[in-house]
Amino acid sequence: MNLEELGAALRAERERRGLSIEDVANTLKIGGRHLRALEDADLSSLPHVAYTRGFIRAYAGFLGLSQAEFDGVLQELAPQENIAPAQAVYMPAEESGSGAALGKLFSLLIVLIILAGGGYFLWSSGLLQKGVALVSGTSGDAPHVAKPSGLPDPAEPPVPAPAPKAAPERKESAPEAKPSAAAPTPAPAPQAAAPEG
Known part of the structure; x- marks a missing residue:
């Protein structure tokens, strides 16, 4: 089977199932224009061969076509000798053996x-x-390290600070002002009543 025959088979099976291009595109997450290009066998509208091969596998698998039906198209797109063999991406620790320990x-x-x-x-x-x-805190063979000024030396006992001198007492004191009996004291301002609600 070549690409034109595969495109016709894909279209016929899609229409037989009553699916639109958009239905298949939404399910497979492949652009509708790429699916139309596959059905029309338009290689110029398709992306790189690796993507196109994946689209063919997904679309044909979704519609129930067997691998044998579209395998010839995959080989036509990229001959087997140009396809790199699949390589393991992850190797579990159990299989790595002494290489991981080393x-x-x-x-x-x-x-x-x-x-x-x-x-x-x-x-x-x-x-x-x-x-x-x-x-x-020992000097040992280390050179003398200058201490910051204003800090006491931990090896010397602290020197008590001189007591502060008391201020001389004043003999004359200013007479205290006493409120006069003639001056009336102001009455407190009346408070406004809270509105009842």
């Missing part, structure tokens, strides 16, 4: 080498001793 061991070894190199660098440059001296 990869994990190699990764762990790389991490250990990096950490050892970083430790050696810190030790050889003296940064490690300086850091230990700063954390422990």
